[in-house]
Amino acid sequence: xxxxxxxxxxxxxxxxxxxxxxxxxxxxxxxxxxxxxxxxxxxxxxxxxxxxxxxxxxxxxxxxxxxxxxxxxxxxxxxxxxxxxxxxxxxxxxxxxxxxxxxxxxxxxxxxxxxxxxxxxxxxxxxxxxxxxxxxxxxxxxxxxxxxxxxxxxxxxxxxxxxxxxxxxxxxxxxxxxxxxxxxxxxxxxxxxxxxxxxxxxxxxxxxxxxxxxxxxxxxxxxxxxxxxxxxxxxxxxxxxxxxxxxxxxxxxxxxxxxxxxxxxxxxxxxxxxxxxxxxxxxxxxxxxxxxxxxxxxxxxxxxxxxxxxxxxxxxxx
Amino acid sequence: xxxxxxxxxxxxxxxxxxxxxxxxxxxxxxxxxxxxxxxxxxxxxxxxxxxxxxxxxxxxxxxxxxxxxxxxxxxxxxxxxxxxxxxxxxxxxxxxxxxxxxxxxxxxxxxxxxxxxxxxxxxxxxxxxxxxxxxxxxxxxxxxxxxxxxxxxxxxxxxxxxxxxxxxxxxxxxxxxxxxxxxxxxxxxxxxxxxxxxxxxxxxxxxxxxxxxxxxxxxxxxxxxxxxxxxxxxxxxxxxxxxxxxxxxxxxxxxxxxxxxxxxxxxxxxxx
Amino acid sequence: xxxxxxxxxxxxxxxxxxxxxxxxxxxxxxxxxxxxxxxxxxxxxxxxxxxxxxxxxxxxxxxxxxxxxxxxxxxxxxxxxxxxxxxxxxxxxxxxxxxxxxxxxxxxxxxxxxxxxxxxxxxxxxxxxxxxxxxxxxxxxxxxxxxxxxxxxxxxxxxxxxxxxxxxxxxxxxxxxxxxxxxxxxxxxxxxxxxxxxxxxxxxxxxxxxxxxxxxxxxxxxxxxxxxxxxxxxxxxxxxxxxxxxxxxxxxxxxxxxxxxxxxxxxxxxxxxxxxxxxxxxxxxxxxxxxxxxxxxxxxxxxxxxxxxxxxxxxxxxxxxxxxxxxxxxxxxxx
Numbered sequence: 028x029x030x031x032x033x034x035x036x037x038x039x040x041x042x043x044x045x046x047x048x049x050x051x052x053x054x055x056x057x058x059x060x061x062x063x064x065x066x067x068x069x070x071x072x073x074x075x076x077x078x079x080x081x082x083x084x085x086x087x088x089x090x091x092x093x094x095x096x097x098x099x100x101x102x103x104x105x106x107x108x109x110x111x112x113x114x115x116x117x118x119x120x121x122x123x124x125x126x127x128x129x130x131x132x133x134x135x136x137x138x139x140x141x142x143x144x145x146x147x148x149x150x151x152x153x154x155x156x157x158x159x160x161x162x163x164x165x166x167x168x169x170x171x172x173x174x175x176x177x178x179x180x181x182x183x184x185x186x187x188x189x190x191x192x193x194x195x196x197x198x199x200x201x202x203x204x205x206x207x208x209x210x211x212x213x214x215x216x217x218x219x220x221x222x223x224x225x226x227x228x229x230x231x232x233x234x235x236x237x238x239x240x241x242x243x244x245x246x247x248x249x250x251x252x253x254x255x256x257x258x259x260x261x262x263x264x265x266x267x268x269x270x271x272x273x274x275x276x277x278x279x280x281x282x283x284x285x286x287x288x289x290x291x292x293x294x295x296x297x298x299x300x301x302x303x304x305x306x307x308x309x310x311x312x313x314x315x316x317x318x319x320x321x322x323x324x325x326x327x328x329x330x331x332x333x334x335x336x337x338x339x340x341x342x343x344x345x
Numbered sequence: 346x347x348x349x350x351x352x353x354x355x356x357x358x359x360x361x362x363x364x365x366x367x368x369x370x371x372x373x374x375x376x377x378x379x380x381x382x383x384x385x386x387x388x389x390x391x392x393x394x395x396x397x398x399x400x401x402x403x404x405x406x407x408x409x410x411x412x413x414x415x416x417x418x419x420x421x422x423x424x425x426x427x428x429x430x431x432x433x434x435x436x437x438x439x440x441x442x443x444x445x446x447x448x449x450x451x452x453x454x455x456x457x458x459x460x461x462x463x464x465x466x467x468x469x470x471x472x473x474x475x476x477x478x479x480x481x482x483x484x485x486x487x488x489x490x491x492x493x494x495x496x497x498x499x500x501x502x503x504x505x506x507x508x509x510x511x512x513x514x515x516x517x518x519x520x521x522x523x524x525x526x527x528x529x530x531x532x533x534x535x536x537x538x539x540x541x542x543x544x545x546x547x548x549x550x551x552x553x554x555x556x557x558x559x560x561x562x563x564x565x566x567x568x569x570x571x572x573x574x575x576x577x578x579x580x581x582x583x584x585x586x587x588x589x590x591x592x593x594x595x596x597x598x599x600x601x602x603x604x605x606x607x608x609x610x611x612x613x614x615x616x617x
Numbered sequence: 618x619x620x621x622x623x624x625x626x627x628x629x630x631x632x633x634x635x636x637x638x639x640x641x642x643x644x645x646x647x648x649x650x651x652x653x654x655x656x657x658x659x660x661x662x663x664x665x666x667x668x669x670x671x672x673x674x675x676x677x678x679x680x681x682x683x684x685x686x687x688x689x690x691x692x693x694x695x696x697x698x699x700x701x702x703x704x705x706x707x708x709x710x711x712x713x714x715x716x717x718x719x720x721x722x723x724x725x726x727x728x729x730x731x732x733x734x735x736x737x738x739x740x741x742x743x744x745x746x747x748x749x750x751x752x753x754x755x756x757x758x759x760x761x762x763x764x765x766x767x768x769x770x771x772x773x774x775x776x777x778x779x780x781x782x783x784x785x786x787x788x789x790x791x792x793x794x795x796x797x798x799x800x801x802x803x804x805x806x807x808x809x810x811x812x813x814x815x816x817x818x819x820x821x822x823x824x825x826x827x828x829x830x831x832x833x834x835x836x837x838x839x840x841x842x843x844x845x846x847x848x849x850x851x852x853x854x855x856x857x858x859x860x861x862x863x864x865x866x867x868x869x870x871x872x873x874x875x876x877x878x879x880x881x882x883x884x885x886x887x888x889x890x891x892x893x894x895x896x897x898x899x900x901x902x903x904x905x906x907x908x909x910x911x912x913x914x915x916x917x918x919x920x921x922x923x924x925x926x927x928x929x930x931x932x933x934x935x936x937x938x939x940x941x942x943x944x945x946x947x948x949x950x951x952x
Binding site: 346347348349350351353390392393394395396397418419420421422428429431432433435552553578579580582583585586587588589590592593594595600614616617 | 681682684688689690691692693695721722725726727728729730731732833858859860861862863864865867872874876879881886887888889890891893895896901905908909912913914916917
């Protein structure tokens, strides 16, 4: 057991025992070591089973919306979870006094499917060391490049730690700057090729709502995408485009870049490309340095007379 | 023949029952109205809006056209309420089981309805009145939110009370100026009337919350599980047991229901 | 038993394509889908395509009828019948799953004409498995990598090509179209290899037959449902989930009534006009899905509604899947 893991357990135990929180959300044992599950500890015994290792994957913030968890709720927060919690607080879906945030610094989570492909066997444990990942299987430990083992969403992460926490398991790292290399790549193509690209992507959509249900910014109590007046239930390319444009526009300016939507998509639609395009445009048009971090004044949440209006001149600028 | 494709039918007449309930008298444009029994339902569609499962409030043996008494609650029922005589709708059915009238020979019948729940009971009451001699005493207990929300007032106030050995007992949740009758919720009213379970079958139909408390009241009065018959309503799409929606445990309300005895209900998960 | 050389497979599909729409496994952006085939490379090396056979015989959206006109003069026309199709490359688990839901559509007081017509217009050419994924558990559900159920033709892959066996009349008819491409087979090594293929996850599972009386109120369901995100990944990928909704779509005075997949995990699945919802809680919806497959469906059809294809295992973003539930219930029962 790592030092951070034992600190997590004792902290969660303390919070539960003192009644400061009634549920603690973290990760617990799953069906195999490489797939820990979201875990909802409600007593010290539950807290004693909390896990913290590089296989802890799914983001947790959205569980704060579940009324099934009696509150106040403690939650383990990596950088992505922290931004998700900030999002829910900023959107007033969760109130600050109902959440106790335990911050931890994350250097990326190992994708068990990638690890299986790399190692050729079921991974039993993983360790991150700089640019390398040490994977242990039944046949021993070998090292692999970080990029071939981590979740896609972790490879472009600029936020290893939450921006604030009520307790910390370790020293937070300062945030970096998110870059958008894939957006530039797609923008270089002409309109026909871009259309062909998105047609291929969206034609696979199952409309299972996995992207929406994974997203800490997609938390409307009643979603327009469930209402046939706005979008009928027929699966067609048109409707799928409509679905994804609506979704992307709705989270534009509020997306926290956790990448959980793309991670959850069973059809592997590169949704973060759309989200990134919005974020990059917000950065360039509104001069927001970190468009994925909830701001005091949301650029798309207010009107300023000097807002850029490049589209008026007929150009899709930038 | 695809069972999901409805017959096109024309609304021949519309009777305004209450501020939010109308009875639609419907005849198919081609062919005949399907045969049906009291308690059965049909899928009624407004083309372009959608379908809703509605209980049939007419009585087949009287030979007239199909009637649906519909409360305005959602999109399809809202569109129906906007319709006029001459408008065309879709009808497919009949669906579900029916009230087991054949088991009730010689029995007293206690009908307990609430709100629009009287619609299927009306089909049943008129069916049973037409073979009045087969049964014992009839009692009809009916409640609505207010006096103006009482459905089928012609039958409630005129036809049924005049029939042989039929007691009609009305109650409202809230009275207005002219109301001289009872003011009580149906389960309380039922307990106060205190009908004897002896040789009696109780048939209840109404909103889920009323059914829940009425079942409890009937038990309090000493009715056995087999003496209580009720109907269930759950969201439906296909009506033919294929869409996987209206299940309660392994039963589907659309084909195994909507009529269940309390004894049957107790075998099912309490999830309706 | 016949044999077809691997190199001749595209010729076979091309020939079948003269009379039918052909579907085959094709790699799209790195994953294999059963796709309309127009001469693309036929994918190999996959365990199971992303989409199950269900998606092609019970499509995600299909028309029930078309209507035209206004309130007083509307006319209705049944949707046109489906065109013939041949699907090559589905797996035995999926074919069994299709047969399992076919019973829902074909048995009981009503026959589902939409399903019946499309199934009858479809020839299913299944390819038995030579490899299993860590998520496969067909053997736990009483099937095997070479199960025949639900297939019209079964292909057994070997090093040089496939052993080919017609299992139904439709299968025999389709092979007649392939005259000249097929040889008489000698030996049945390929078939034995498929039949004997070990399936990893199967060992620990399927120890329970849960009845609602025993299991309905168990706190396990609350524990399980906590992590569910209420999306439709499991049900839409599942080869045996079949819930649908009917809805109208109009453009001007013309419209169609469509039938489309729906998902019992969505919170409004049972929401009625007026606001009543029989399963408003996540716990109720998750429990209903698993009890449907493990208890309610068996009560009606005498078999569990899972074929162990492993899609829920591979794709649920929070590992809430059938293999896990079977494992857990074994422990719940022992406890």
